[in-house]
Amino acid sequence: MELTHGGDWAGYRAKFGHDALDFSANVSPLGLPEGVALAIVNALPTADRYPDPLCRELCQKLSASENVHENQILCGNGAADLIFRLVLAKKPHRALLPAPTFAEYASALKTVGCEVEYFFLKEENDFEITE
Structure with missing residues (x-):
């Protein structure tokens, strides 16, 4: 099985003998x-059930902290979850992605049949998008 998402610390450690600095x-x-x-210790009494799927308490606290209305906040199970949700909601037909980038952008876009083009970033341009 090949992983496209990062975070495989166990595989990296097994292969190289130490942990990676994984961004x-x-x-x-x-x-x-x-x-x-x-927070983990405090959550143990409710660890036998799924978390609130609407993240009500988190949204309330973020709303107060950031001074934005709760309906402007979307919480998810990590960035990949939110990327897939956005793509599934919008169903784009064409997309331009800088490369290299987070693999889930292309994976999510391809699930809806989106045509994906890549703009390869170059060291000589400081990995910036140019015209």
Whole structure:
């Protein structure tokens, strides 16, 4: 099985003998923040059920923190989930993607039959999109 999404720390460690600095999967080289560890411990009493699929409490707190209405907030199960949801909602016909990029953009677009073109970023242009 070949993975296109990052985060395969176990496979990398097995192959190279150490962990990678992986920017593709929201992996922090600093480890788990203390506040996150505490939130996990506090959530254990409800770990026997699915989380709120509408993320009500999270949306309320984000709304208050960012001073935006709750209906302007969309939470999902990671970036890949949100990318697929957006593509499935919009069903684009053509798309231009910079490359290299997050593999899920092309995967999601191809699920709706979208024609995908790539713009290959070059080191001599500092990996910036040019005309």
